[in-house]
Amino acid sequence: MPLNWKSGGLLLGLVFFAAVLLVKPIGVSTQFVIFDAILADMVLPDLITQTEEGYTSTNAYLAKSGGKYAKNAANPLNYSFIFVLAMMLGAGLSAWLRGGLGAEEQRVPAIWRANYGDTPMKRYAVAFLGGFIVLYGARLAGGCTSGHMMSGMMQTAVSGYVFAAGAFAAAIPVSIMMYRQEG
């Protein structure tokens, strides 16, 4: 069982506040681009190049806004990238400290099993496809659940509300159609 919503919400709210007090609002999805760029630059060394003013790229997306993505991919030891690695560490450690998820849940989550039985291959295919759509959409929107929905609405950003409206308008009907059994 997760934390009670009041204490859990307060805890997460304090983390949001600490982030903006000490550094900047939380965001995650940009780092998928940065990681892609790091990998791609290993295969295609000409992808990211250093210029007199900073960094640029043959890819227009990495080169936009004065090459800030190109710069971060060339220097992965920056706040946002380390933040995401630390987030994985924190989540993994927390799950381990509360006794782990169990082999069955790690293989296929309960809600999937309740609706589609023990079909890991199907589940992995749906998770892969879902991941593709999620990150394509997040990059088109310029942020994800963290950056737009949580950090955005917290800052009274109109973009956060527009994003949340789109995300829930699609997510609720899709979830109702796909997961009829509660699991």
Next chain:
Amino acid sequence: MTTILLALIIGAAFGAALDRIGATSPNWIGRMLSLTNLHLMKTIMMAIGTGSVLMFAGQMLGFVDVGHMSVKTAYVGVFIGGLMLGTGWAMAGYCPGTGLGAAAAGRKDAFFFLAGGLLGAAAYMVSYPMWNNSGLLNGQKLTLGTIPGTDYPALSALSGDVVGIVLGFVFVLVAFALPDRLRGEGVPVPAE
């Protein structure tokens, strides 16, 4: 160096919080999105409200640097991207942050989600010029109220700090007001 230390501390705290509230579990995401258990929704509303009240109150009192704010641009693509993210979020039960956390907790499907995500992000990198030329990425960094100390264009002349605090309390109130579930067993049937 301080920056990296802060990234480690705040990042780890964020990941641990996501795990403890159930956000890294596709089961809780699925129950929230299919409206059969709104516990996670209440948690998130509570968190946004708490963060908003503290941040704007801190800015009014002067101990939170307004320059730390980072408002994103509002454009048509935000809505289209939101629809896409919502679709994949419901299918997989993961969003970018929670997918990373779930993989770290040993969920095998989360690794497939991340692989798909890296490919999806790469596909966007390649197709970016098309979107950029479409004009759907043009917009402004709009906020609801006018926030002192920033040059964000605002929808209203109301004090941005007050708007942020009031909306923060509204989020908390909605968290309290939301029922445990909106669909499925145990929902009271409205009287005829």
